[in-house]
Amino acid sequence: KAGVTQTPRYLIKTRGQQVTLSCSPISGHRSVSWYQQTPGQGLQFLFEYFSETQRNKGNFPGRFSGRQFSNSRSEMNVSTLELGDSALYLCASSLGRRGANTEAFFGQGTRLTVV
Amino acid sequence: LAKTTQPISMDSYEGQEVNITCSHNNIATNDYITWYQQFPSQGPRFIIQGYKTKVTNEVASLFIPADRKSSTLSLPRVSLSDTAVYYCLVGDKGGYSSASKIIFGSGTRLSIRP
Numbered sequence: 001k002a003g004v005t006q007t008p009r010y011l012i013k014t015r016g017q018q019v020t021l022s023c024s025p026i027s028g029h030r031s032v033s034w035y036q037q038t039p040g041q042g043l044q045f046l047f048e049y050f051s052e053t054q055r056n057k058g059n060f061p062g063r064f065s066g067r068q069f070s071n072s073r074s075e076m077n078v079s080t081l082e083l084g085d086s087a088l089y090l091c092a093s094s095l096g097r098r099g100a101n102t103e104a105f106f107g108q109g110t111r112l113t114v115v
Numbered sequence: 116l117a118k119t120t121q122p123i124s125m126d127s128y129e130g131q132e133v134n135i136t137c138s139h140n141n142i143a144t145n146d147y148i149t150w151y152q153q154f155p156s157q158g159p160r161f162i163i164q165g166y167k168t169k170v171t172n173e174v175a176s177l178f179i180p181a182d183r184k185s186s187t188l189s190l191p192r193v194s195l196s197d198t199a200v201y202y203c204l205v206g207d208k209g210g211y212s213s214a215s216k217i218i219f220g221s222g223t224r225l226s227i228r229p
Contacts, residue, residue: 004158035219042219042220042221042222043159043202043219044219045218045219088156090158090159091158092158092159103161103164104161105161106157106158106159106160107158108156108157108158109156109157109158111156
């Protein structure tokens with residue numbers, strides 16, 4: 001069974017540009033969550049999608065957005081990149097059904113560097 | 116979501132048993148306790164989850180006292196490859212997902228020496 005796949009693994013962008021990151025969840029998983037990890041702030045929740053709808057949102061500016069497709073694949077977009085957006089972006093997938101096994105499986109992440 | 120407190124770092128030696136304790140004084144009735152392990156530049160990996168008393172799987176044990184205000188992750192006979200950051204999380208398993216709006220604390224950086 002394939003794990004969570006994130007692409008690309010590494011990315012270098014310039015300030016002011018925008019970037020799109022992709023996450024393919026485990027087959028059958030309908031919930032996809034995104035996290036930002038930096039040395040200073042640790043792991044911070046960005047948002048969660050379930051059945052193409054945003055179900056939860058963390059405390060990030062509107063420059064951070066996401067979406068989920070009918071096949072549960074998800075993308076997150078960051079517009080007008082700032083140097084502080086440099087981070088490891090992690091995607092996690094789970095079944096997403098209330099009361100079900102709620103174990104979350106994380107991908108290896110996308111390392112974004114903004115210069 | 117209940118906040119958790121863990122030691123910032125711990126050191127141990129190969130072959131030893133390591134116990135990492137997490138405090139969660141404000142845990143709610145519906146909350147479960149989950150532990151994740153993270154290696155550098157990788158995503159966190161689920162280790163174990165429990166509600167009360169003791170849970171054991173092939174890699175770890177989780178001890179939860181009756182008041183559930185703390186929990187202890189026990190790693191038997193650690194090896195160098197157990198060097199990682201360990202996160203204790205508390206959340207409602209009745210919710211949609213253990214990844215749904217999880218609040219990760221700062222975790223415990225465990226270093227294993229030969």
